[in-house]
Amino acid sequence: MAVELTEGETDKAVVDGDGTRVGTVSEVDHGTAHVTADDHVVAEMKTKLDAGSVGEDTDAVQNHHVAEVTDDEIRLTEDR
Structure with missing residues (x-):
């Protein structure tokens, strides 16, 4: 089931x-x-999140990259 990001x-x-x-x-x-x-994960994040960039240090995360959303955090899938 896909997670809805709001x-x-x-x-x-x-x-x-x-x-x-x-x-x-x-x-x-x-x-x-x-x-x-x-700052310490910019290079790694760019290799993990290939959904499209909106800024130099900003990457897009679509719902199929998300394993879980809690009150405090968004957890990415294992392959991201």
């Missing part, structure tokens, strides 16, 4: 499948979360 996810932490924080949701537009990468 504006309510703005400012949530984004973690990879291992639980490592990779960034913060800066905005959600039409179900796609735009994630500002934490």
Whole structure:
């Protein structure tokens, strides 16, 4: 079942499948979360998130990249 991303996810932490924080949701537009990468993971994030970039340190995360959304974070699928 696909996760629906809404504006309510703005400012949530984004973690990879291992639980490592990779960034913060800066905005959600039409179900796609735009994630500002934490400085130490910019290069890694660019290789993991290929859904399209909206800024130098911002990458798009579509719902099929998301394993779970909690009150505090968005957890990416293991393959992201």
